[in-house]
Amino acid sequence: MHEVTLGIGSNMPYRSMPPIDIVKAACAELRPLFVSFAASSLYRTQALYIADQSDFYNMVVCGAVREGLTPHDLLCEIHKIEAKYGRNRKKEVRFGPRSLDIDIELFGDMEIDDETLTIPHPRMRERAFVLVPFLEILKRRVRGDDDRGEVSLLIKKYGADLEKLSDQRIERCSD
Structure with a gap:
């Protein structure tokens, strides 16, 4: 089994669902693809690349995916979930809402x-x-079973990257 990390984000409502609820629903729909699963808190973040748009709600999920699920299989499942919540790749602007x-x-x-x-x-x-939600999940694991120090090394690696991003606004919304 492979350990997978997914980033989830939304800044546009779909039908009557606000972005924060779309992120939570997507997280729940991804859960069956994993045999072990950890979700970060939910964060509100500024839009990057194209600043003139609403803030995003983001979270990260990590875990071991089901046996036999390839990266391309996972991508196909992700695209189905995205489409269910209104994503239309043909009509969107790159890095846009x-x-x-x-x-x-x-x-x-x-x-x-x-x-x-x-x-x-x-x-x-x-x-x-x-990086912030990913590191949140990794830090929870250190308290658990990091007997080989692998998680600690990942925290150092990605923590050093995060220090360079202090100009990006990010705030925790909920656990």
């Missing part, structure tokens, strides 16, 4: 770069809205 965006940040130690998928996510380490 969206009802739901789910990114595969990490898939074990795999490296993929093809026409449909890049893993690790190429902008993961420049986004506080990914």
